[in-house]
Amino acid sequence: MSLKIHYFPVPGRAEVARLCLSIGNIPYEDVIYTGATFGEAKPKFPFGQVPVLEFPDGKMLAQSGAIDRYTAKLAGLYPEDPIQAAFADQAVFLLNDFTDLFSSSYSLPLEEKIKARQDMLAGKGGEKLKLLEKLVASIGDKYLAGAKLSYADLALFVSFSTMICGQLDGIPKDLFKNYPALKAFRSRIATEPGVKAFYDKNSEGFRAAFKPDA
Numbered sequence: 001m002s003l004k005i006h007y008f009p010v011p012g013r014a015e016v017a018r019l020c021l022s023i024g025n026i027p028y029e030d031v032i033y034t035g036a037t038f039g040e041a042k043p044k045f046p047f048g049q050v051p052v053l054e055f056p057d058g059k060m061l062a063q064s065g066a067i068d069r070y071t072a073k074l075a076g077l078y079p080e081d082p083i084q085a086a087f088a089d090q091a092v093f094l095l096n097d098f099t100d101l102f103s104s105s106y107s108l109p110l111e112e113k114i115k116a117r118q119d120m121l122a123g124k125g126g127e128k129l130k131l132l133e134k135l136v137a138s139i140g141d142k143y144l145a146g147a148k149l150s151y152a153d154l155a156l157f158v159s160f161s162t163m164i165c166g167q168l169d170g171i172p173k174d175l176f177k178n179y180p181a182l183k184a185f186r187s188r189i190a191t192e193p194g195v196k197a198f199y200d201k202n203s204e205g206f207r208a209a210f211k212p213d214a
């Protein structure tokens with residue numbers, strides 16, 4: 001019996017954990033839901049939402065932030081040095097400040113969604129992207145926390161790749177044209193051997209944009 005990740009057939013909030021387990025060579029199984037099968041399964045999840053990580057004994061862990069850190073620790077992708085761990089978390093929390101700005105737009109009708117996202121990118125979202133650009137520029141061609149890849153690099157990579165996939169209404173594929181450090185960082189993390197191996201095997205849908213040259 002291996003770990004199971006319960007989620008939808010998209011990268012979304014499950015992708016960092018999938019990448020961590022894959023890079024760490026830790027066996028896991030994806031349990032994928034459609035709208036209808038999720039409705040049936042919803043009551044069995046701790047907080048009625050996914051992603052959920054199910055342990056071999058049937059225990060279930062919810063909240064992507066907890067799942068990401070746990071799987072990163074299993075895979076050696078959560079820094080052991082408390083200071084580096086804090087810097088990894090700092091980058092992820094700044095990223096969350098940006099992605100949280102999107103959450104209310106998902107349920108809007110198409111035209112309102114596009115407008116809300118464009119306004120957000122021109123306002124508060126743009127301010128967060130500038131902060132992310134500054135942070136990523138400060139590490140040069142290194143990693144966000146210490147001398148090696150961590151879950152923070154993966155979290156930013158997943159989020160940035162999703163943003164430029166061209167399938168999110170109101171978010172242009174060239175979002176990073178004015179953010180050269182973010183663009184270069186995304187491409188660089190895509191070439192990390194474990195990341196590249198994962199997307200060589202998984203390149204459908206949104207994941208076509210998770211390649212180095214996307």
Ligand SMILES: N[C@@H](CCC(=O)N[C@@H](CS)C(=O)NCC(=O)O)C(=O)O
Pocket residue numbers: 012013048049050051062063064065
């Ligand atoms: N804070 C939670 C949010 C989880 C969440 O919003 N999950 C969504 C999918 S991305 C969900 O399950 N939506 C269906 C529902 O709420 O019924 C996390 O990060 O795991």
